[in-house]
Amino acid sequence: MKKLFIYYSLTGNGDYLAKLLQEKGYDVRKVIEKKKMPKSFFFMILAGGFRAGMKLKGKLIDYNNNVEEYDEIVIGSPVWNGQFPPAINSVLAQTNLKEKKITFLFYSGSGDTPKAIKRIDKLFKDAKVISTKEPKKHPEELEKIKDL
Ligand SMILES: Cc1cc2nc3c(=O)[nH]c(=O)nc-3n(C[C@H](O)[C@H](O)[C@H](O)COP(=O)(O)O)c2cc1C
Structure with missing residues (x-):
């Protein structure tokens, strides 16, 4: 059974999870957006x-x-x-995910993802969702990915 982790990361939490999943045997594809994000945290959040x-x-x-x-x-x-960042919106639009076993692995400041989960429920009703709180800072969150 071949498994793939497709992800986006701006500040390293996704990269941290990617390394762990790679160690578990996943192939990994990091998505890079052409548009550069502002360096200042304030403008980054705004844009x-x-x-x-x-x-x-x-x-x-x-x-x-x-x-x-x-x-x-x-x-x-x-x-x-x-919500999803633009790069992940593109992944969802450009990838044929039909007939696949899909899991969404979120990482956020709050650990909560209600709006994005609502969208997933509409688009991929059989998908599993795991929401973590910045796993780089909170390694106890890794417990949530132990079955992946
Ligand atoms: C532009 C931007 C918007 C964000 N909005 C939210 C948000 O609405 N809710 C939340 O819990 N965290 C929010 N965050 C925090 C990130 O989701 C969190 O730090 C995440 O772990 C970042 O992953 P990364 O380090 O792989 O880029 C936001 C961060 C950025 C840069």
């Missing part, structure tokens, strides 16, 4: 929050959307303004 709130997609650099050889796919996403 990222706005684009996520509008459910915008972002242009991706060299994204490989071929997932044919995988049975299980975990999609790793930070929560921005309660």
Whole structure:
């Protein structure tokens, strides 16, 4: 059973999870958005929050959307303004996830993801959802991914 972790990360929490999942045998694809985020935290929150709130997609650099050889796919996403960041909106639009066993793995400041979960329930009704609170700072959150 081949497993794939597709994820986006701006400040390292997703990268931290990617390393752990890779050790568990997952193939890993990090998604990079072409548009650069502002360096200042304030403007980062403002710009990222706005684009996520509008459910915008972002242009991706060299994204490989071929997932044919995988049975299980975990999609790793930070929560921005309660939603997916633009890069993950693009992944969802560009990847054929039908017939796959899908898990959404969220990482956020609050550990809570109600708006994004509502959207997943509509788009992928059989998907599993795991919400973590910044796992880089809270390693006890890793308990939640032990069955992946
Ligand atoms: C633009 C932006 C918006 C964010 N909005 C939220 C939010 O609405 N709720 C929340 O709990 N955390 C929010 N956060 C915090 C991130 O979700 C959290 O730090 C996450 O772990 C970041 O993952 P990363 O380090 O892989 O990029 C936001 C962070 C950024 C940069």
